[in-house]
Amino acid sequence: MGEPLKAFIDGNCSVEDELHHRYWSSWFFSKEEIEKNSPSRKDGIDLRKESQLRMSYCSFLRDLGIRLGLPQVTIATAIMFCHRFYLRQSHAKNEWQIVATVCMFLASKADETPCGLDRIVVVAYETMHKRDPTAARRVRQKDFFEKQKALILIGERLLLSTLRFDFNIQHPYRPLLNALKKLGITQKEVRQVAWNYVNDWLWTTLCLQYKPHYIAAGSLFLATKLHNVRLPSEEGGYVWWHEFDINPQQLEVVIQQMKQLLGFNRRTSVIQPSIATNKDVYSSPDSVLNRPESSRSSSIQEPDVDITTHKPVDATDHDLTNISIAEKEKSSTEYRTEQRRRGFLKTQLQLLSIMRLWGGMWTE
Template sequence: MVGALPGESSHYGNSESGPSRSSQDRPEDGGRWYFSRKEIEENSPSRRDNIDLKKEMYLRKSYCTFLQDLGMRLKVPQVTIATAIIFCHRFFIRQSHVKNDRRTIATVCMFLAGKVEETPRPLKDVILVSYEIMHKKDPAAAQRIKQKEVYEQQKELILLGERAVLATLGFDLNVHHPYKPLVEAIKKFKVAQNALAQVAWNFVNDGLRTSLCLQFKPHHIAAGAIFLAAKFLKVKLPSDGEKVWWQEFDVTPRQLEG
């Protein structure tokens, strides 16, 4: 058993134990990381360890909030934070919360995301800031983590966690986000571009706290965010002749309404 963070009895699982994907799924398009809502809600490793859906949703939002705070304090771009969150989602669709400390895994995912998105932060900085957030109610935490013994213990946890995350992800660190297709589409609309982009961007960020990225591809999420933003702002999206805007995203009106 790998040492857990204070207050949490956890260890790391290395075997993939979540919903399985067909061999027909293509790794290059991320097919291995898409699941039905039923698979996510009923067949997760955490469910088999007696964590109910409501609790798992809380844990998911908890590590997303942690990563948003960690990323902002480390001054990394939102895309890096989003990548870290997706790594975490993918890890916990394969591994149980019972056996893995979510904050340690989240810290690992931020460290990896920084490297993947070419916005790396030194491991020491990631560990120090992460520890301070974990113990934000403890005024002495900021000084305690600077003690060599405490720091080395945390470093060992993160390095062990990194191996577990990489093994669970199958070293697949390829992530695409809805941001680019969203912005490119809105540029073509020529109506309320700034407001539409901002609201749609916020919807994408809100969606990160859910399992949407495990159910839908980035361009589908982008289309949904634009659709919701237009409804929120009461903006009529333009159509070009017989081709309407959503056809570009390979979605149907029924999917958008759903």
């Protein structure tokens, strides 16, 4: 059990200000601040390890949310709670499995999609130990169950204190949906890819660096470039980014970092941490979906494009590269329809093409 959780049990907990005072008055920070000022760094957890831990709890929360039948927005809220928690607390002192479960419990209440604590305790434990055939029986044993439940309740107190009871989470989904409607973007592929990008950024620190409407704007731009759709850009008049309350300079910064996250370093053959996806369960902006999905389908390289004119510009280090790894996992059969099955098979074939193209550089 982590030290902060133990401190709550002992009754002498006080949340330590690990970072500068600004960390207690704002939830948006620069990439450098997030990477260098993490409390985990003081406990010997380097950036690479922390990134792996972030991917682990995001994957867990996605799976847990699916098993609980919770909406995508609630899953996103739980992920944001977890991100914010680890801005102020160390991974070394707080096991992500417990913290993430607490975040899902709190998110279900904050988003008014309540899910009983008993059910969350059981399903979370089964999800953590999904390869253990004895887990389901073990978590239902009274003493064991009560112990797990107590940990979640204790963890909730720490989470509330760390978040300072700030449950105001804004997601990019609504700004994106509003812009798609106002801009008259009806192409299903563009809408879906933009939505999927928004889901993907949840697994990164982008949502801690930029406001939700900035992320929505960058996601829409990348989606339209991927499908060669031109956005409105009348000189001296209305331009598409006005829908997102963002200026071209801010948008360019966001887009460049998104492209870096989607790309990889060819010189060292090190792929950026992949953004996991569950293709058995689909979500879509057209149904304001409840189920999570990640992006994309193929590896596509395009030159940099000016966000105003949509014309190529000179670039050497940045390609608009669209790469994803589909991760097939079992989920409840009630969600599996013929349409989802076909979509998953299509993704697998495209993934196989990517793996062949890069000569086995991709690994599961």
